[in-house]
Structures are given as structure tokens and as C-alpha cells.
Amino acid sequence: MSGRLLLLIESNTTGTGRLFARRAAQHGVEPVLLCADPGRYPYAAEDGLRTVAVDTADEAALWTAVSELVGEAPVAGVLTSSEYYVPTAAAVAARLGLPGPEAEAVRACRDKAEQRRVLAGAGVGVPGFAVVDEVAGAVVAAAEFGLPVVVKPVQGSGSLGVRLCADAAEVAEHARTLLAATVNERGVAAPRRILVEEYLSGPEFSVEVFGTQAVVTVAKHVGPLPVFVEVGHDVPASLPAESERALRETAVRAVEALGLGWGAAHVELRLESTGAKVIEVNPRLAGGMIPELVRRACGIDLVLAQVLSALGEIPELERGVYARASIRFLTAERDGILTHAGALDETVARARAVPNVVDAVVYRVPGEPVGPAEDFRGRIGHTIAVADHPAPAAEAADRGAALLAEAVSYTHLTATEALA
Structure with a gap:
């Protein structure tokens, strides 16, 4: 380690939170996670990540903790992988004179009502x-x-x-x-x-923007209405050139209208007959394992890019790989229960053995009750597949997810248990 610190203010509980810390360590910078409850992030203990327990919602307490770290070693950057704490991390970075987004811009962006007003006023298509x-x-x-x-x-x-x-x-x-x-x-x-x-009913996409550069367009799969749970992504999206251009240009216009333009932004859109319409702009990296899909399909490491930007370095965003990557999330059809440990391990192994599948995982423990997903927290696991063309990648991810679904039993719950 160089003796420099990268402060991570809170985290998401899965995915990129862990990756942020790992990329920092690989780059020779010590990651330090400041959080109200270290127990919320099991990966921190598993990876030996240094944590500082502090009320991150208390500005004075947080600054005291940051000041103590500044006195200990040079702080080279401040980041968060949690959307809820982007304004907080931006404010701390600004106070330390370090790179980051404009705190007021990300704070306003997180208010979807204000975001809608700004985009509509700038002539960006919105519902x-x-x-x-x-x-x-x-x-x-x-x-x-x-x-x-x-x-x-x-x-x-x-x-x-x-x-x-x-x-x-x-x-x-x-x-x-x-x-x-x-x-x-x-x-x-x-x-x-x-x-x-x-309600917009056109197909849904996201554009991953870095700075003011549209890096890649992602096709989204959304589960059954009336909720809007994302159950899969394909990277890059297979689109006619005109549609691709409309999505990318609209995403960049939205980012610029909101006063963003530093680091990552995840822009969700629907493609309507009247053009691309912005569903929302998130001033952070995408969730749903999208950065991992982008890395595998395009050779662009968005997590590392975000870390490097926080450290004041210029990331590499040129595509170096030309593959297709798909993810499918496992969700429960109705109330059920995960099978026992041995059968669960066997099911995951079969999913991983599917040609083109590069990752298969179940997030829950054996015997845990599961139910239909109302939001992202209802996902049970995922499979990721990579291939040279879109169809085999998507088909392999679908097949792997179908095998994972065998880990959920719908016969072990009585009617009383299902209602409990």
C-alpha cells in the first residue's frame, strides 16, 4: 500500500461495494469503509476491509471521523457505491479539496421530482x-x-x-x-x-455514462407488472443505429442538464414511438451487476474508472473486448423455500456447467423462505453468460437461471406457512 486512503462512505450490500474496495487495494490505496453499521456489509469482514463505525447521517460526527483519518494518513479520494450517500460523499470530497461531483447537483438529482422539472425545462424527453x-x-x-x-x-x-x-x-x-x-x-x-x-410501455434500456461520454447501452428485462423489478440485462443492447443514437444522445443531454458530468451516471430510458424518454438519472454506477457485464463484454472496468476518477486519475474507457454478456436474476414465482445445502450446491454447479455461463450464484441460505419480488431485494440469485453473439449469451443466461430455479421448492410450505 502507498499509505494513501480511499474513504468509502457506506455501500450497497452486494456487487460493486465490495468491488470498489478491491479495486482500490489493487491500485495500491487502502480502502476504509465509514458506516453506521459494519454488520450491514458482511463482505467487509470477509475481505478484511477496514471499517470505521460512525453515524453517517450526522454531518458533524462524520467530519470528525474523516478528520481523524486525515490526521493518520493522506486521504486521496472519497466515494460511495450507495445512491443514498452520493451527496454526502460529494460534500466530504469537496471539503477536502478532492475530486468528485457537484454536491448540490447530485442532491437535486436524487429528488426525482426536481430531476423531472429540470429535464422537462431543458427539453429532455420525460413522461x-x-x-x-x-x-x-x-x-x-x-x-x-x-x-x-x-x-x-x-x-x-x-x-x-x-x-x-x-x-x-x-x-x-x-x-x-x-x-x-x-x-x-x-x-x-x-x-x-x-x-x-x-405510463410508458416501450422497451426499457439504460445508458451508462461516464463524465459526458455514453459508454454503452444496456437492454433491460423487467418482471411482471404491477412492479418494475429488473430481472435481466443484455450488454451491449442490440439496436438499430438510429435507436442507439437517440438513447445515447438523450442520456448525455440529461446528464448535462442536471449539472452532472463527473464520474458515472446510470440513465434509465424507454424507447417510445415519439423518441427516447428518460425514466430517471442516477448519479452513480449502475447496480444489477451491470458494471461486471460491461467489463466482460466491452473490456471497460467502470468500477476501476470510478475509483481512478476519485483519486484524480484519468480512466481508460476505450472498448477492448467485443463480446456479449447477459445476466438473468432468479426470482420466486410465489411463496416457497430454498432447498437444503447439498441440493442447492448441486443446482448451482449444474447452472455453472452450462456452456457460456461464467457465473451462477444464489444469495440466500438453504431453507430460507422466499417470495415474489417487489423490488431488487426480492432477487434470489443470478447467472451471467458471455458469448460472441447476443443470442447464445442470452440463451445460456436463461438456461442457467432456469436450473437455479430448481433450488426453490413450492411444495414444502403449507397454506398457513405461506401466509405467515
Whole structure:
């Protein structure tokens, strides 16, 4: 190690959080995870990652912890892999005079209502939307747009709280649920405002932007409505040149309109007959293992690029590999239970043995109850496949996921247990 530190303020619980720390260590910089509860991140203990327990929602306490680390060794950068803490990490980086996004820009971007206003004002295509703070207002807005509509919180991640509502009763019920929430799943105060949006039914994509460069376009697979759980991705998306250009140009315009342009941004869009429409801009790296797909398909390591940018270095974003990568997530059809350890290991091994499959994993422990996914937390596992062409990559990922599905039993729960 060089004696320099990279401060990581909180993390996502899977995927890139662990990778951020590993890339920093591989680059000769010591990663230090500052978090309220180290137990939330099992990978930290597994990897021997140094942690500092601090209330990251308390600005004074966090700065005290940062100052102590500054007194110990040079702090070379500040990052986070959690969307909830991007503004916090940006503010700390700015206070230390280190590279990072504009704190106010990412703070405004995280408020989806403000983000919608800015994008619409800049002429970037977005769905029709209304910001409401009461149930009656949600019902009125839904009637104006025409049902069905999407009702969702103004802050959130991973499709949490996002639902397609088919009629006024569903709009009222979901709006009431969202408006009653005082904190989100991280315990952070939730704004008492929600969004009611026009439902766009075109195919969904994301564009991974770095700085103001569109790096790659990703095809998304979304599970059964009324929720919007992402159940798969294909990298790069197979698209006509005109559609590809429309998605990339719209994504970059959105990033620039929001005052972003440092590091990674994950821009989600739908391709409608009227053009590309932005669903949302996330001022962070993509989740859902997309950075790993990009690395395998394109030879571009977005995690390393983000780490290097935080350290003040210029990352390499030129494509060096020309393959196709697909991921499929395992979700439960209904309430069930994971099989016992021996059978689970055998199932995973069979999935990994599928030609072109390069990774297969189940996130849960044997015997754990599972149920239909309402958001990203309902995913049970995944398979990743890589091939020279789109079809074999997608087919292998599908086949691997189908084999993983054999690990879920729907016969071991009684009706009483399923309702418990």
C-alpha cells in the first residue's frame, strides 16, 4: 500500500461495494469503509476491509471521523457505491479539496421530482408527471394522465415503491402507503411527496455514462407488472443505429442538464414511438451487476474508472473486448423455500456447467423462505453468460437461471406457512 486512503462512505450490500474496495487495494490505496453499521456489509469482514463505525447521517460526527483519518494518513479520494450517500460523499470530497461531483447537483438529482422539472425545462424527453403530497391529488393527477399510471416515491433506488396502478382505487391505496412512510429502508427521512407519472410501455434500456461520454447501452428485462423489478440485462443492447443514437444522445443531454458530468451516471430510458424518454438519472454506477457485464463484454472496468476518477486519475474507457454478456436474476414465482445445502450446491454447479455461463450464484441460505419480488431485494440469485453473439449469451443466461430455479421448492410450505 502507498499509505494513501480511499474513504468509502457506506455501500450497497452486494456487487460493486465490495468491488470498489478491491479495486482500490489493487491500485495500491487502502480502502476504509465509514458506516453506521459494519454488520450491514458482511463482505467487509470477509475481505478484511477496514471499517470505521460512525453515524453517517450526522454531518458533524462524520467530519470528525474523516478528520481523524486525515490526521493518520493522506486521504486521496472519497466515494460511495450507495445512491443514498452520493451527496454526502460529494460534500466530504469537496471539503477536502478532492475530486468528485457537484454536491448540490447530485442532491437535486436524487429528488426525482426536481430531476423531472429540470429535464422537462431543458427539453429532455420525460413522461408526463405530477408531484403531489396528498392522496386526493394523486387520484386527480392519475385521471388527467389517463390510467394506468406509475406511482412512486420522489427518492429511492432499486424500484422500491414503484408501482403501476390500474384504477383510482389502486392509485389511492399506493399513494396512501407511500405518503405514510416517514423513513426509507435505510432509516433516512423520506420526503412527504410522491410522483404520479404517465405510463410508458416501450422497451426499457439504460445508458451508462461516464463524465459526458455514453459508454454503452444496456437492454433491460423487467418482471411482471404491477412492479418494475429488473430481472435481466443484455450488454451491449442490440439496436438499430438510429435507436442507439437517440438513447445515447438523450442520456448525455440529461446528464448535462442536471449539472452532472463527473464520474458515472446510470440513465434509465424507454424507447417510445415519439423518441427516447428518460425514466430517471442516477448519479452513480449502475447496480444489477451491470458494471461486471460491461467489463466482460466491452473490456471497460467502470468500477476501476470510478475509483481512478476519485483519486484524480484519468480512466481508460476505450472498448477492448467485443463480446456479449447477459445476466438473468432468479426470482420466486410465489411463496416457497430454498432447498437444503447439498441440493442447492448441486443446482448451482449444474447452472455453472452450462456452456457460456461464467457465473451462477444464489444469495440466500438453504431453507430460507422466499417470495415474489417487489423490488431488487426480492432477487434470489443470478447467472451471467458471455458469448460472441447476443443470442447464445442470452440463451445460456436463461438456461442457467432456469436450473437455479430448481433450488426453490413450492411444495414444502403449507397454506398457513405461506401466509405467515
